[in-house]
Amino acid sequence: MKRLVSIYFALLIAAATFAQSPTALWDEANQAYSEARYADAVTLYQTVIADAPVLTRAYAPVYYNLGNAHFKQGELSQAILAYERCLRLNPTDKNAKYNLRFAQTQIIDNIADTQVFFLREWLTTVRNLLPVGTWMWSSICLFTLMLVCLLLFAFSRSIGLRKAGFYVSIICLICSAVAFANAASLHHRDSVRAEAVITRGIVNAKASPDRSGTELFTLHEGTKVTIHETLGGYANIEVGNYNGWIPLTTLERI
Amino acid sequence: MRKFFSILVLLTAALTAAADNVEFRAQAPAQVIVGRPFQFTYTVNQRAKDLRAPEFTGFDYIAGPYTSQSSSTSFVNGRRSSTFTMTFTYTLMAQKEGSFSIPPATINVGGEHYTSNGVKITVLPEDQPQSNSGSGQTSNSGAAQQQGGQTAQRTSTGPEQGNIFVRTLVSKTKVYEQEAVLLSYKVYVAGVDLKQFTNNTSLPDFTSFLQQKIDLNDVQLELENYNGRNYQTATIYSTLLYPQKSGDITIDPASFEAVLLVPNQARSRSIFDDFFNSYTTATRTLRAPGATIHVTPLPAGKPASYAGGVGKFTMDAKLSSTDVKANEAITLTLTIRGAGNMKLLKTPAVDWPEGFEQYDPKVTNNFKTSTAGMSGTRTIEYLAIPRAAGDYVLPPVQFGYFDTEKGQYQELSTPEYTLHIARGAGDASTAAGTPSSVSYVNKEDIRELGSDIRYISAARFTPVTGTPSPLARISFGSWQMWLLYAGPLAIALLLFAIFRKRIRENADIIGVRKRQANSVARKRLKKAKSLLSQLDNPSAKRSVSGSGLSSISEAFFEEIERASLQYLSDRLSIPTADLNKDTITSTLRAKSVPEDLIDRTNRVLSDAAFARYAPAMGITPSDLYRQTEQLINDLEDCKL
Numbered sequence: 044m045k046r047l048v049s050i051y052f053a054l055l056i057a058a059a060t061f062a063q064s065p066t067a068l069w070d071e072a073n074q075a076y077s078e079a080r081y082a083d084a085v086t087l088y089q090t091v092i093a094d095a096p097v098l099t100r101a102y103a104p105v106y107y108n109l110g111n112a113h114f115k116q117g118e119l120s121q122a123i124l125a126y127e128r129c130l131r132l133n134p135t136d137k138n139a140k141y142n143l144r145f146a147q148t149q150i151i152d153n154i155a156d157t158q159v160f161f162l163r164e165w166l167t168t169v170r171n172l173l174p175v176g177t178w179m180w181s182s183i184c185l186f187t188l189m190l191v192c193l194l195l196f197a198f199s200r201s202i203g204l205r206k207a208g209f210y211v212s213i214i215c216l217i218c219s220a221v222a223f224a225n226a227a228s229l230h231h232r233d234s235v236r237a238e239a240v241i242t243r244g245i246v247n248a249k250a251s252p253d254r255s256g257t258e259l260f261t262l263h264e265g266t267k268v269t270i271h272e273t274l275g276g277y278a279n280i281e282v283g284n285y286n287g288w289i290p291l292t293t294l295e296r297i
Numbered sequence: 298m299r300k301f302f303s304i305l306v307l308l309t310a311a312l313t314a315a316a317d318n319v320e321f322r323a324q325a326p327a328q329v330i331v332g333r334p335f336q337f338t339y340t341v342n343q344r345a346k347d348l349r350a351p352e353f354t355g356f357d358y359i360a361g362p363y364t365s366q367s368s369s370t371s372f373v374n375g376r377r378s379s380t381f382t383m384t385f386t387y388t389l390m391a392q393k394e395g396s397f398s399i400p401p402a403t404i405n406v407g408g409e410h411y412t413s414n415g416v417k418i419t420v421l422p423e424d425q426p427q428s429n430s431g432s433g434q435t436s437n438s439g440a441a442q443q444q445g446g447q448t449a450q451r452t453s454t455g456p457e458q459g460n461i462f463v464r465t466l467v468s469k470t471k472v473y474e475q476e477a478v479l480l481s482y483k484v485y486v487a488g489v490d491l492k493q494f495t496n497n498t499s500l501p502d503f504t505s506f507l508q509q510k511i512d513l514n515d516v517q518l519e520l521e522n523y524n525g526r527n528y529q530t531a532t533i534y535s536t537l538l539y540p541q542k543s544g545d546i547t548i549d550p551a552s553f554e555a556v557l558l559v560p561n562q563a564r565s566r567s568i569f570d571d572f573f574n575s576y577t578t579a580t581r582t583l584r585a586p587g588a589t590i591h592v593t594p595l596p597a598g599k600p601a602s603y604a605g606g607v608g609k610f611t612m613d614a615k616l617s618s619t620d621v622k623a624n625e626a627i628t629l630t631l632t633i634r635g636a637g638n639m640k641l642l643k644t645p646a647v648d649w650p651e652g653f654e655q656y657d658p659k660v661t662n663n664f665k666t667s668t669a670g671m672s673g674t675r676t677i678e679y680l681a682i683p684r685a686a687g688d689y690v691l692p693p694v695q696f697g698y699f700d701t702e703k704g705q706y707q708e709l710s711t712p713e714y715t716l717h718i719a720r721g722a723g724d725a726s727t728a729a730g731t732p733s734s735v736s737y738v739n740k741e742d743i744r745e746l747g748s749d750i751r752y753i754s755a756a757r758f759t760p761v762t763g764t765p766s767p768l769a770r771i772s773f774g775s776w777q778m779w780l781l782y783a784g785p786l787a788i789a790l791l792l793f794a795i796f797r798k799r800i801r802e803n804a805d806i807i808g809v810r811k812r813q814a815n816s817v818a819r820k821r822l823k824k825a826k827s828l829l830s831q832l833d834n835p836s837a838k839r840s841v842s843g844s845g846l847s848s849i850s851e852a853f854f855e856e857i858e859r860a861s862l863q864y865l866s867d868r869l870s871i872p873t874a875d876l877n878k879d880t881i882t883s884t885l886r887a888k889s890v891p892e893d894l895i896d897r898t899n900r901v902l903s904d905a906a907f908a909r910y911a912p913a914m915g916i917t918p919s920d921l922y923r924q925t926e927q928l929i930n931d932l933e934d935c936k937l
Contacts, residue, residue: 069758076753095760097769104754111753142750179773183781190789197793197800230773 065091069105076112084112100174103133110139114146119265120242120295122146127240127267127297131233134171150265154283170225175233178226182219189215239280239294241266246294248287252277259287268294319343319406323399323413328520330527331391331423334359339385339402339413347405348385355397355420361387391420394522421522460487460526463533463553463585471591474543475607475638476701477509477670481535482551482585485521485528490558492578494533501549501587507539507641509666537670539638543594550587556580595699600708602695604645608637608670612696614711623686623721627653629679631694631711636672637701639664645696649681650689650716656680683718690715814867818929821860822922828853829918851909853918857925858905864929865898878902890935894928901928 072087088109095102110125126143129136159167173181192215195208232238244264249256252274262268268280268289277288321341329335339348339362348362362385370379391397399416461484468479484491513535521530533553540546558576595607610633617628629647633639639662649655659680664673683689691714700707771777793800831849866876869884878899885895901924908916 065760066758073753073755091758099760099769101758101760104756104758108753111750114750138751138754145748145750175773176769179771179778183778186782187785190785194789194792198796226773 065094068094072108072112076108076115079115081112081115085109085116088112098132100133103129103136103139106132107136107139107142110142110146114142119146119149120240123150123265123267124240124242124295124297127238130171131297132174134174146265151263152266152282154266170228173225175226175229178222178229182222182226185215185219185222188212189219236296237270239268239270239278239296241268241289241293242295243293246289248280248285248289249277250287252279252288256288260285262289267297270294270296319409319411321345321404321406321411321413323402323416325399325416325418326520327417328419328421329391330421330520330522331394333423334388334390337361337387337389337399337416339404341383341404341406341411342381343383343406344381345383345404345406345411348402349404350385350387350402351400353387353389353399355393355395356389356391356399359388359390361385391418394420394422396420419520421520421527422525424526460528461485461489461491461555461557461581461583463551463583465548465551465585465588467548467588467590470589471593472540473593473607473699473701473704474541474595475539475605475641475699477608477638478538478540478590479511479535479668479670480538480548480588481532481668482553483530483532484553484555484583485523485530487526487528490576492556492558495554495556495580497554498534499552500534501551503536503538503548505540505542505546507541507638509537509539509640509671511535511537511666511668535668537666538590539641540590540592543592546590546592548588548590551585553583553585554580555583596705598706600695600697600706602645602708603697603699603706604643606633606635606637606639606642606696606698607701608635608639608698609700609702610635610637610696610698610707610709612709612711614694616691616714619714620717620719621683622719623683625721626680626682627716629681629691629694629711631677631679631696633675633677633696634673636670637698639671639673639675642675642698644677645694647679647681647694648692649679650691652685652687652689653681653683656682683716686718686720688715688717814864815929815933817867818860818864821856821863822926822929825853825856825860825922825925828856829922832918850918854905854909854921857921858902858909861898861901861905861925861928864932868932888935890932894931894935897924897928898932901925 068087068091072084072091075081075084075087088105091105092098092102092109106125106129110122110129113119113122113125123143123146126139126146129139130143133139170178189212192208192212196205196212197208199205199208241262241264246262247258248260248262250259251257262282266282268282271279271281271286273279273291274288276291278291278294279286279288280294319342321339323337323339325337326335337353339350350362365384365386366382367384368379368381370377372378396417396419399418401412401415403410403412405411464483464485466479466481466483469476472478484494513532516531516533519530521528523530534551557579559579613632613634615630615632617626617630621627631645633642644658644660647655647658656679659678661676661678662673663676664671693710693713696709697706698709699705771781828849832853862876865871865881866873869881869888871880871884881902882895882899885898901921904916904921905925908918908921
């Protein structure tokens with residue numbers, strides 16, 4: 044007990060001397076937010092994120108709060124970016140989804156959703172339920188389980204166990220493949236980072252990646268676009284049914 | 298002070314009333330001129346003696362006191378009333394200009410001492426000799442401006458050095474928007490006889506002002522020294538103006554028509570002239586100059602609760618009750634008291650809690666307009682009826698106004714009330730345990746009042762610090778990931794390779810046979826049955842030859858034997874090579890099959906073998922068929 048107490052105090056002192064721990068920064072940032080010092084809160088949340096060795100699911104709330112602080116300052120595109128990044132880390136965060144929808148109602152551009160086949164949409168929704176790591180690990184686990192079941196099928200003398208082993212291994216194989224496909228799809232999305240948000244108040248998309256290109260359409264801050272390719276400081280983006288080139292400086296990848 | 302005096306007068310009046318209505322009063326003109334004698338009188342309505350007048354400091358005592366008495370008696374409707382007045386008159390003369398007060402005097406009425414009122418007298422300077430009739434204005438215009446007055450316009454020089462003109466007086470020339478300005482027209486008369494004003498008056502139309510006229514009930518003449526000359530003055534028109542826009546607002550000149558009495562000069566002067574002067578009337582148009590008022594707009598930074606008020610206000614709030622039952626009314630009474638543009642005040646909004654039915658507030662005004670501006674109270678009654686029980690907070694009601702004295706916005710606030718609403722008697726819908734009384738409940742959708750983002754997450758944030766574990770660092774597509782797939786797969790393949798023999802042994806021949814034993818046996822039995830029917834059928838018997846018949850019966854017994862043997866072989870997993878009575882019996886025993894069943898098995902097997910080779914042994918095919926079928930059924934029921 045005595046030892047525990049001394050350890051506790053040692054930890055306290057460590058916390059006091061090393062006040063810049065992520066937890067302390069987080070608390071400070073939340074305090075700033077509750078006192079409506081949103082600019083300070085933004086800086087502090089950004090520090091927490093910058094100090095993170097690896098952005099895990101635990102950091103999703105930081106992005107969420109950062110988004111709120113941006114939103115309260117009227118920085119709509121930054122808020123949308125933060126919410127999107129939060130949902131990348133934790134796709135089931137209901138508050139982030141709500142606030143993202145709320146922020147998207149405030150942006151100027153009204154993008155008519157291109158009709159997506161319902162099955163594809165449904166598959167995307169399922170894919171987005173879990174982060175890439177979880178999908179990958181479930182795929183590995185299911186694959187291993189499948190092998191175990193196959194061994195059971197091969198070596199068991201009991202007819203019940205053999206039957207069970209056979210069917211479970213087939214189910215495991217299918218599930219593992221689905222999980223792998225989802226992980227691969229998410230990994231592709233995250234490595235390509237094709238989705239971006241317009242950060243400039245107003246930007247004109249051109250028909251070619253240069254200054255002289257014909258201006259095709261206008262986009263406003265906060266609109267989410269898909270980048271197809273980049274060329275000489277320009278990005279070929281698609282939004283709704285429109286496709287054009289806009290400078291890379293006017294958008295930020297999620 | 299004045300109020301105090303009036304109270305004193307009232308008190309003394311009351312006292313004197315008690316003591317047979319003794320009234321003892323001092324009277325003097327309010328304004329006198331230096332070097333001109335005036336009369337100062339004491340009147341008492343009882344026979345009195347021993348008047349002790351105070352010292353008239355600042356005044357020369359010229360004559361007096363002259364005592365005079367008068368009495369009158371009158372009968373009105375048979376009632377007799379008599380008045381008696383005793384007057385003591387002093388003649389005084391002011392020594393120097395200024396303001397003087399004469400202390401009260403005492404008198405003895407029937408042994409009692411009574412005290413009079415004190416009198417305040419303003420002494421004006423003497424008329425200055427007017428070398429130039431118009432010069433006074435220019436020299437004194439500065440003073441006039443300081444007073445807030447406009448330069449007077451001399452409209453008429455009277456016949457005998459007389460003078461009559463109208464001045465435009467404004468109380469302030471620099472005001473805020475909505476701040477009251479008192480505008481009055483004052484007539485100055487000296488040396489002429491003003492009889493009356495005609496109705497032929499033209500007033501400016503005070504556009505961009507809200508106008509509030511002041512009733513001048515009794516016009517009092519006052520002496521006033523203006524530009525070195527003493528005038529009889531009277532205010533003839535007075536109004537409050539509330540500017541409705543900012544900037545310089547010009548008030549147009551006004552004109553009044555006066556009727557003057559002019560003595561007839563044609564007649565020769567005689568001693569009777571003083572008594573029997575004959576006069577003619579003459580109308581004269583008097584022009585009052587215009588004025589300019591500089592209206593400052595109200596400064597920025599209006600509070601949210603600003604209700605349009607400009608002036609000085611106080612607010613009281615009274616709540617009828619903080620503890621009521623549901624469906625009983627609550628009244629919040631706000632009393633706004635003060636001076637300013639009372640008429641233009643907006644009713645402050647009361648933010649009743651949700652679930653309170655609110656009604657339009659009832660507004661009662663009690664305003665008084667005087668030369669000092671509009672003042673009074675505005676009482677606003679807010680009625681609300683709580684519809685649900687519970688504790689609610691009625692937030693403070695804010696009332697913002699612009700304080701013209703301080704030049705800034707002020708905010709008044711009522712206290713915050715906590716309301717305890719108990720369940721109402723008729724509130725059956727919320728009262729538990731009264732299902733017998735059914736009341737209609739108004740179903741409502743949830744009303745959305747506003748929308749905002751959700752609040753930040755305040756959960757404890759303790760991320761894993763330091764380097765993450767090697768497992769957590771495995772990313773999708775890395776060789777480690779593939780290793781995690783390949784590793785178990787390799788192990789599994791290795792295991793398969795090692796225990797290949799076991800797998801083959803394990804391959805499910807036995808199980809399949811076991812499962813199929815019954816159906817195989819049934820097939821053979823079916824065949825046997827068809828043979829049996831051929832045996833039993835007499836027509837078939839006839840058509841088939843005797844040797845044919847015996848071959849059929851042999852085939853039948855063969856099928857029966859095969860069926861039972863095949864069944865037992867499959868079911869008991871005994872290889873056909875080892876299939877004999879002993880192994881069958883021992884296997885059945887080992888599987889703890891009942892002894893009679895084992896016996897029956899042996900009997901069926903031996904009967905079938907026997908009948909096949911010795912058909913005449915009295916074993917009927919149909920019996921054997923039945924027994925075999927029975928045996929297979931029973932064995933099927935056994936757990937082997």
